[in-house]
Amino acid sequence: MEIKWYLFLSIALFCIGMIGALTRRNSIIVFMCIELMLNSVNLLLIAFSKMHMATVNAFGTSMATSAQIFVFFIMIVAAAEVTVGLAIIVMMYRNTHSIDINFLNRLKN
Amino acid sequence: MGITQILFWFLTILALVAAIGVISSKNPIYSVLWLIVVFFAISGHYILMNAQFLAIVNIIVYAGAIMVLFLFVIMLMNLNAEAEPVKNVYMKMAGIISGLTLMIVLVAALSHSDVQNTIIRPGTSIGLIKNLGKALFNQYVVPFEISSVLFLSAMIGAIMLGKKDPVKKISL
Numbered sequence: 001m002e003i004k005w006y007l008f009l010s011i012a013l014f015c016i017g018m019i020g021a022l023t024r025r026n027s028i029i030v031f032m033c034i035e036l037m038l039n040s041v042n043l044l045l046i047a048f049s050k051m052h053m054a055t056v057n058a059f060g061t062s063m064a065t066s067a068q069i070f071v072f073f074i075m076i077v078a079a080a081e082v083t084v085g086l087a088i089i090v091m092m093y094r095n096t097h098s099i100d101i102n103f104l105n106r107l108k109n
Numbered sequence: 110m111g112i113t114q115i116l117f118w119f120l121t122i123l124a125l126v127a128a129i130g131v132i133s134s135k136n137p138i139y140s141v142l143w144l145i146v147v148f149f150a151i152s153g154h155y156i157l158m159n160a161q162f163l164a165i166v167n168i169i170v171y172a173g174a175i176m177v178l179f180l181f182v183i184m185l186m187n188l189n190a191e192a193e194p195v196k197n198v199y200m201k202m203a204g205i206i207s208g209l210t211l212m213i214v215l216v217a218a219l220s221h222s223d224v225q226n227t228i229i230r231p232g233t234s235i236g237l238i239k240n241l242g243k244a245l246f247n248q249y250v251v252p253f254e255i256s257s258v259l260f261l262s263a264m265i266g267a268i269m270l271g272k273k274d275p276v277k278k279i280s281l
Contacts, residue, residue: 001117006154007219009121013128013147015212020132022204028137028183032144035175036128039151039167050158053235064235065244068160072245075163075170076256080263082175086182087270093186 006047013040027089027101031082038078042071116157124150137183141176148172160236 013036020033049067057063089099096103127150130143148171155164234240245253 001114001157004220005117005121008216009124009154011212011215011219012125015208015215016125016128016132018211019205019208022208023201024132026137028179029132029140032131032140032179035171036131036144036147039148039171042167043151043154046155046158046160046163049160059244059248061240061244061248062235065240068163068236068241069245069249071160071163072166072241073252073256075166077259079170079175080259082178083263083267084270086178087267090182090185091270099186 003047003051006044010040010044010047013037013043025101027092027099027104030101031085031089035078035082038074042074045071045074113157116153120150120153120157124154138180141179141183144179145172145176148176155236158236159234162236162238162241 017033017036017040020036021030024030024033045067049064049071052063052067055063057066059066092103093099124147127143127146131140131147134140134143148167152164152167152172155161155167
């Protein structure tokens with residue numbers, strides 16, 4: 001496959017996630033759209049790692065190894081982010097009995 | 110059209126349809142189920158690009174752990190489909206238009222670049238767990254350990270946020 005189809009797929013997934021994050025008011029769905037955007041970027045990183053597979057990095061191994069480990073660390077950070085974010089959403093639901101994202105403007109008081 | 114291309118287009122259409130299902134379904138539980146379909150399609154793409162380890166990690170971490178966490182939270186909150194308030198239709202249109210504009214701009218900017226015709230060739234052993242594990246525990250061992258500290262702090266933070274009345278407990 002050519003790289004451009006992966007580029008266009010990642011752009012489409014990212015923009016779908018962005019439309020969801022902008023149009024929905026349920027904060028859990030907004031959070032899921034952010035996960036979708038993260039995954040589209042991961043997919044693009046893997047595609048670029050295949051493109052630069054013949055290049056050698058500073059450690060003497062292929063560039064694709066570094067790229068795949070980079071994606072692995074992105075997944076680690078995303079998992080840690082999800083735990084804290086869901087805890088914040090649960091706390092917000094306990095205080096306001098709603099998960100409407102507009103209730104978050106009460107933080108300013 | 111080879112088997113790789115047929116699989117690519119099948120997974121692409123599956124991912125896009127499921128992603129639209131995520132943002133368009135009223136019930137949050139259906140959104141979670143659509144998102145699991147998206148993750149499986151992306152894992153299929155990883156396997157097509159010879160990133161087998163990442164495909165398995167994607168299924169285990171995202172579809173297995175994170176989505177179960179989302180389902181637990183949604184079911185604990187006992188949300189109904191009509192619980193979500195209706196957003197202003199002008200705001201909705203503005204979000205859709207800005208998202209589509211971003212997509213058009215990115216596609217138009219990238220469709221004339223030089224890299225667009227680079228062929229992605231299949232068939233390496235880079236994505237296997239042997240190669241990635243050697244690289245992870247030789248060259249990237251410090252970020253690996255730092256990520257364990259990150260997990261510990263995230264766990265402590267989630268417990269602190271999830272407690273009933275954290276302020277009173279701290280002041281004791």
